[in-house]
Amino acid sequence: MSKFPYLSPEQLENIALHVLYDFGINCDEQSTPMAIPIEEIIEFHYGLDFSWEPIDHFDSSGVVMAAIIPSQKKIIMNDTQKDLFSEKIGTMKFTMAHELGHWVLHVDDKENQQTVLSLEGDSKVFYCRSSSVKPPVEIQADMFAGAILMPKPVMQKAIANLKSTGKIAMPSLYWLAQLLNVSISALCYRLKQLDLLYVRDGQVYNSESDFNGQIAFDF
């Protein structure tokens, strides 16, 4: 079993931008945020197939949302979660992008799909859960998903534009989430990660330290 590599946030951002660039999306030239066609990238650019099947692989660490079987170049979306996915398109897209993250980051020998870098030893399948406590490979796949669906340069530009129009409130963020086809929680997490904005209890702050200052001030 080989150990998966540590990747810095910067490296993950660059890998995601590279995938988009290879597909023909140049984030530096993009003037308005747009939804990333993640299904097309996965199916046409990487030749991976989607399959909707029930995965009743439940354990205490959470419901399995999806899985990837690298040797079959197949992503299985959990059919039992279909209602959730159709209700929350952003969650579905994020899950798909997460699976692509495993393929890009954790499958070593893509010709033969022999070496799957996984914490679960010889496991040839990644089962991906909705749990909040995740092993490092899962965190990396999540970070990749955020970075590809909400590319750093696009986010920086979008928030700078919003800031130039005045104070940013939640409706602007809902609008942005809709443009990007991501959930509001994924967007807020990404904005905090990039240190662009901090959202807490429906209030938008410039940064987490601004929020902390606010609390200190109130006391």
Ligand SMILES: [Zn+2]
């Ligand atoms: Zn996963």
